[in-house]
Amino acid sequence: MTDLLSISDLERSEVEQLLDLTDHFVEVSARPIPKVPALRGKTVVSLFYEDSTRTRLSFETAAKRLSADTMNFSVSTSSVSKGESLRDTALAIEAMGIDCIVVRHRSAGVPWQLTHWLNSAVINAGDGWHEHPTQALLDCYTLRQRRGSLDGLRIAIVGDVKHSRVARSDITAFTRLGAEVVVVAPPTLLPPAIETYPVTVSHDLDAVIPTVDAVYVLRMQQERMTEALLPSLREYTATYGLTNERAERLDDDAVVMHPGPMNRGVEIEGDVADLERSVIVDQVRNGVAVRMAVLFLLLGSGSDLLAVPEAEA
Amino acid sequence: MTADPTYVIKGGRLVDATGIRSGDVVIGADGTIVAVGPDLDAARTLDAAGCVVSPGFVDIHSHLRQPGREEAETVETGARGAAVGGYTCILAMPNTTPAIDSAGVAREVLDLGRAAPCDVRTSGAITVDRAGERLAPMAELAALGVRVFTDDGTGVQDNLLMRRAMEYAVGLGVTLAQHCEDDALCSGGHMHEGEWSSRLGIAGQPAEAEELMVMRDIALARLTGCRVHFQHLSTQGSLAMIAGAKAGGLPVTCEATTHHFTLTDANCATYDPMFKVNPPLRTDDDVAAVKAGIAEGTVDCIATDHAPHAPDTKHQPFDDAPPGMLGLETALALALTELDLEVDRVVGLLSWKPAAIIGVDDRHGLPVAEGNPANLCVFDPEEEWVVDGVSLQSRSRNTPYQGRRVRGRVRHTILEGDPTVIDREPVQ
Numbered sequence: 001m002t003d004l005l006s007i008s009d010l011e012r013s014e015v016e017q018l019l020d021l022t023d024h025f026v027e028v029s030a031r032p033i034p035k036v037p038a039l040r041g042k043t044v045v046s047l048f049y050e051d052s053t054r055t056r057l058s059f060e061t062a063a064k065r066l067s068a069d070t071m072n073f074s075v076s077t078s079s080v081s082k083g084e085s086l087r088d089t090a091l092a093i094e095a096m097g098i099d100c101i102v103v104r105h106r107s108a109g110v111p112w113q114l115t116h117w118l119n120s121a122v123i124n125a126g127d128g129w130h131e132h133p134t135q136a137l138l139d140c141y142t143l144r145q146r147r148g149s150l151d152g153l154r155i156a157i158v159g160d161v162k163h164s165r166v167a168r169s170d171i172t173a174f175t176r177l178g179a180e181v182v183v184v185a186p187p188t189l190l191p192p193a194i195e196t197y198p199v200t201v202s203h204d205l206d207a208v209i210p211t212v213d214a215v216y217v218l219r220m221q222q223e224r225m226t227e228a229l230l231p232s233l234r235e236y237t238a239t240y241g242l243t244n245e246r247a248e249r250l251d252d253d254a255v256v257m258h259p260g261p262m263n264r265g266v267e268i269e270g271d272v273a274d275l276e277r278s279v280i281v282d283q284v285r286n287g288v289a290v291r292m293a294v295l296f297l298l299l300g301s302g303s304d305l306l307a308v309p310e311a312e313a
Numbered sequence: 314m315t316a317d318p319t320y321v322i323k324g325g326r327l328v329d330a331t332g333i334r335s336g337d338v339v340i341g342a343d344g345t346i347v348a349v350g351p352d353l354d355a356a357r358t359l360d361a362a363g364c365v366v367s368p369g370f371v372d373i374h375s376h377l378r379q380p381g382r383e384e385a386e387t388v389e390t391g392a393r394g395a396a397v398g399g400y401t402c403i404l405a406m407p408n409t410t411p412a413i414d415s416a417g418v419a420r421e422v423l424d425l426g427r428a429a430p431c432d433v434r435t436s437g438a439i440t441v442d443r444a445g446e447r448l449a450p451m452a453e454l455a456a457l458g459v460r461v462f463t464d465d466g467t468g469v470q471d472n473l474l475m476r477r478a479m480e481y482a483v484g485l486g487v488t489l490a491q492h493c494e495d496d497a498l499c500s501g502g503h504m505h506e507g508e509w510s511s512r513l514g515i516a517g518q519p520a521e522a523e524e525l526m527v528m529r530d531i532a533l534a535r536l537t538g539c540r541v542h543f544q545h546l547s548t549q550g551s552l553a554m555i556a557g558a559k560a561g562g563l564p565v566t567c568e569a570t571t572h573h574f575t576l577t578d579a580n581c582a583t584y585d586p587m588f589k590v591n592p593p594l595r596t597d598d599d600v601a602a603v604k605a606g607i608a609e610g611t612v613d614c615i616a617t618d619h620a621p622h623a624p625d626t627k628h629q630p631f632d633d634a635p636p637g638m639l640g641l642e643t644a645l646a647l648a649l650t651e652l653d654l655e656v657d658r659v660v661g662l663l664s665w666k667p668a669a670i671i672g673v674d675d676r677h678g679l680p681v682a683e684g685n686p687a688n689l690c691v692f693d694p695e696e697e698w699v700v701d702g703v704s705l706q707s708r709s710r711n712t713p714y715q716g717r718r719v720r721g722r723v724r725h726t727i728l729e730g731d732p733t734v735i736d737r738e739p740v741q
Contacts, residue, residue: 087628107630108514109584116585128632130514168514192517193508 003122004294005111007133007172015176018293019141025292029065029285039068042299045093047073048104048125054260054284055125055135059102062291068299071098086110087117094118099299103127121298129163129191135259136169138290140177142283143214146255151178156208157199158184158240159218159267162191166259167218171199184208185240188229205240209249216257217242220267233266243269247277255279320732321353322691322725325361328657329368329680330665338366340687344730349683359725359735361691365656368678369401369688369726370663372641373461373490373671374544374568374616377403377433380421381410386621386708388422391641392429394619394706396733398641399690399723402432402668402677407443408466414438414449419457430733430740432688434673436461439478439489445470448478455485460672463490465544466591468526470496475530479539488670490542493526493551494518494592503632505578505593513581515631518593520548527551531558534565542670543567545618547592549602556611566670568616571640571647574603576713586627586634587713590620593636607652607662614667617644621709639712642705647714649694649721656694664690691725698722706739 001014010018028036044063046056056072063070073093093101100121103111108128115122126132143150155174161167161183168191174181181199183190194201202208209215220236230236237243242256247269250256256268256278264270273280322338327349339355341347372395378386388405395403405422407413413422419435426433437454441447443464451462462482468491469475475491482489499518504510506517527543531554534541546552546567558565572590577597580588588594606612620637627634648659665678679685700717702710726734733740 085625085628086630086633088625105630107632109631112584113630128514129516165514168512191511192506193511196508196511 001297003111003115004133004298005115005122005124006131007136007169007176012176015137015140015173018137018290018297019144021293021297022141022286022289025289025296026286028292029289035065035067037067038296039063039066039299042068042100043071043098044068044100044102044295045071045073045098046102047093049075049110050104050106050126052104052126055104058284058287059123059125059291061288062295065288066292066295068295086113090114090117094120100295123294123298126165128165129168130165131169132165133169134287134291134294135166136173137294138283138287139170139216139257140173141286141290142257142279143255145282145286146279147213147253149178150174153179153213154182154211155179155214155216156182156184156212157216157218158205158242159220160189160224161185161218162189163221163224164218170216171197182208182212186230189224205246209246210251212254213251214255214257215242215250217268219259219261220263237266241267241269242272244271247272247275250277257283260284319355319730320357320359320727321355322359322361322366322689325364325366325691327367327681328365328660330661330678331680331682333657338681338689340727340730342730344687346681346683346685346687349681359691359732361724363695364691364693364724365660366681367660367690367692368664368681369690369728370399370645371402371667371671371673371677372400372617372619372644373404373614373667374465374570374618375403375405375641376408376618376620376637377405377422378621379409379425380418384708385623388425388433389429390706390708391619391621392426392431392433393739394641396430396726396728397706397723397737397739398643399645399663399692399726400431400641401688401690401726401728402434402673403641404461404671405433405435406465407436407438407463412438412443414441414443416450416453416457419454419459423457430728432673432677432728434671435459436463436465436490438462439464439469440474443467445474448474448481451481451485451487455487459487461488461490461542463492463544465490465492467496468492468494472529476533476537479533479537479541482539483537488540488542488672490544491526491530492544493523493530493546495522495525498522498525503589504581505595507578507596509578509581513584515581520550520595520599523548523592524550524554527554531563531565534558534563538564540564545570545573545592545616546612547573547595547603548599552602552606552611556606559611566613567611568614568667569603569607569612570616570618571644572618572638572713574600574607575647575651580713581631584631586629586631587638587711587715589631589634589636590618590638591636604652608654613670615644615648615662616667617641621707622711623708624710627711637711639702639705639707639709642707643700643712643714643719645692645723646698646719646721650719687727687730689727690723692721692723694721696720696722
């Protein structure tokens with residue numbers, strides 16, 4: 001693996017290897033001094049063209065716990081606003097001598113374009129509506145942590161699948177690890193050709209709720225209202241929101257997930273996020289360890305992967 | 314016969330609307346063909362052994378970018394690329410800056426064209442600044458010889474305005490050409506809407522956005538009697554409607570571009586903006602329909618939609634990159650390589666058929682016969698070559714065919730008796 005662009009590029013065994021490695025970094029993160037020298041001397045740049053506090057912080061924390069140097073390319077003060085091409089920006093950053101670019105962009109495909117121009121490792125931290133592979137990995141890790149395995153689980157992904165990179169990556173990751181996925185959304189929020197995805201489709205959340213082991217609630221964005229995709233947020237909450245009433249009808253062991261940031265009161269009712277069955281905070285916590293595993297796999301020595309951090313323990 | 318013979322095109326196979334035969338062609342100093350027959354000689358010889366000698370090609374859809382975006386292309390460089398592609402006449406699209414929506418801008422383009430190695434004609438915008446709000450001064454433009462009006466790059470969205478444009482065009486005896494896309498339905502889209510756009514997370518432009526406007530303009534052609542030419546049709550549904558309109562006797566014509574019969578939306582999977590174009594690359598089924606439309610005659614001609622863009626503009630995210638691709642220098646080869654057609658059919662689609670649509674058939678697309686203007690193309694239908702953007706004449710490099718092996722290459726091009734290309738090289 002030289003880049004992490006898409007979950008689709010990973011075989012099931014590779015995803016499992018990453019999750020196993022994540023176990024190790026969860027352990028590292030729990031230490032009094034949660035830091036190992038694995039990536040000492042490596043430089044990781046965050047190139048975020050789109051605001052994202054938590055993903056950027058998560059990657060930076062992960063890189064720092066591995067002793068990598070981190071740099072931040074800030075879009076507001078950069079040459080991007082001066083009309084510099086994506087390629088020129090990327091070449092300039094690489095010329096500073098870096099090992100890895102973590103890129104977030106509102107346009108799908110930007111991480112792929114970077115790999116054509118750069119030698120550094122590229123990690124996709126979210127490209128448009130397309131993919132968010134580390135989110136999918138941390139979601140799989142969190143589910144595995146809670147349920148042991150994804151094999152045979154039935155997972156509902158609820159909400160704006162059409163515009164969601166999280167949904168696209170999760171559908172691939174969950175099904176690759178043996179889960180069954182049902183997407184629940186109004187037809188206006190489903191991607192074209194949904195019948196070509198390895199999912200079943202429902203427009204009836206109430207019917208789906210008692211049948212699933214996990215409900216993955218997607219963020220509902222206010223701007224969807226202006227595009228006439230929905231009559232109102234109120235109607236959305238009434239038909240597709242994870243209300244207390246719906247959460248109560250979930251199976252005892254079923255978990256509630258959300259990629260954040262949440263709109264409490266819109267796609268998820270205030271209290272539901274704080275229930276014991278909610279693993280939303282676990283997702284964030286595991287995100288750091290998953291990203292440590294990804295950075296380590298891409299930038300580490302490559303041989304005897306688990307030995308390096310242990311030597312420091 | 315008073316002119317002094319200056320060139321003889323020797324050893325070729327003559328292909329024109331009258332058929333296929335062998336013969337040498339002598340071109341006089343006055344720029345006309347002065348003799349056609351066996352074993353002719355003249356002061357200078359253009360070797361055509363193994364080649365087809367045909368009327369020069371006519372591209373009715375070229376973006377020459379001048380005035381306004383000379384870093385991408387100029388009338389001169391566009392015309393030089395056209396000559397290398399075998400063209401003797403090209404029709405400039407009006408989406409320049411400023412738009413070709415007034416006599417002043419049209420005159421500038423035509424003046425630049427006079428020094429260029431191709432007969433450069435211009436279209437005019439249907440609406441002022443191509444903004445779709447009020448009619449451009451079509452009579453003023455028609456007086457300069459403009460015969461085709463289009464807002465290409467966008468379609469005229471307003472139904473009533475389009476009706477008025479068609480009615481007005483009837484009075485001028487000109488043709489309206491439409492870029493068919495319903496903007497609202499395409500809103501935010503950057504590629505064909507379907508399985509690939511869904512998977513790639515790119516907002517889509519549904520086939521129906523094109524088809525709705527085709528349907529509307531067929532209805533308006535029926536209402537007004539205006540001659541309507543449909544530009545770069547790309548979907549199965551559009552072609553079916555055109556076939557129906559033609560069967561119903563309506564005065565409609567349409568073109569297909571080379572990219573719409575050679576590439577599909579799957580090409581966008583690399584996120585390379587070289588494959589971004591409007592209307593977008595469609596599905597395998599649409600490609601098959603375009604090819605069938607060409608074979609069956611629903612499609613009247615092949616056009617390039619030659620759309621140069623400076624390299625840095627294609628070094629942007631797919632969403633941000635401008636749509637469009639080069640076409641003038643690869644059209645013949647792609648048609649010969651990808652269409653399963655006899656060579657005379659291909660020549661017709663590139664030459665006399667488009668010439669008739671834009672009204673230049675008094676000088677272009679004419680038979681290779683004594684007395685006709687020597688606007689000719691000599692090409693080897695079997696020569697194989699590999700497309701390389703860097704070696705093209707355009708100021709831009711945005712060919713989607715980089716590295717592709719194709720068959721058929723222009724050897725010489727003759728414009729009004731003067732070679733513009735000899736042995737594949739432009740005459741400087």
